[in-house]
Amino acid sequence: MNAPAPHSALPPHMRLFAELVEHVKSEKHPPVPEDCEIPVEYYTDQAWFERERKELWRRFPIIVGHAAMLQKPGDQFTHDALGVPILIARGRDDEIRAFYNVCRHRGVRLVDDEGVKRRPGFTCPYHH
Numbered sequence: 001m002n003a004p005a006p007h008s009a010l011p012p013h014m015r016l017f018a019e020l021v022e023h024v025k026s027e028k029h030p031p032v033p034e035d036c037e038i039p040v041e042y043y044t045d046q047a048w049f050e051r052e053r054k055e056l057w058r059r060f061p062i063i064v065g066h067a068a069m070l071q072k073p074g075d076q077f078t079h080d081a082l083g084v085p086i087l088i089a090r091g092r093d094d095e096i097r098a099f100y101n102v103c104r105h106r107g108v109r110l111v112d113d114e115g116v117k118r119r120p121g122f123t124c125p126y127h128h
Contacts, residue, residue, distance in 0.1 A: 013061055057082045064088060070096055074118045078111055087111050087122065103127065 010018060042048055064079040065088060076089035078101050085101035087110060101110050103124035110122045 053082055067096060069116050072118065074120055075116055076111060076119065076122065077116045078113065085109060
């Protein structure tokens with residue numbers, strides 16, 4: 001069996017994930033006090049949500065789906081939950097890529113569909 005690669009050999013996002021997994025597995029995290037409660041405002045306050053969106057969700061990678069959702073070239077889906085329209089697609093070269101789901105000239109959405117759809121490509125409705 002091969003020894004795991006040292007964290008320094010991994011890409012930054014994988015290194016972070018590997019370190020988090022090790023941390024959880026080591027059980028070295030401090031125990032949570034029984035009286036520890038998370039204020040409900042963290043889940044309901046619009047200002048807190050906007051702060052998280054700006055300082056957390058826009059600065060770090062987010063999980064929007066699983067690779068298995070895009071099984072064949074041309075498969076694509078959209079993600080708008082954080083206020084940035086994203087289009088995720090599997091290309092003819094079998095690579096998965098994410099794009100802003102807007103035309104850079106007109107600002108109109110390229111894809112409005114819900115769920116995974118298969119198409120040969122995507123084009124601005126004004127430019128097709």
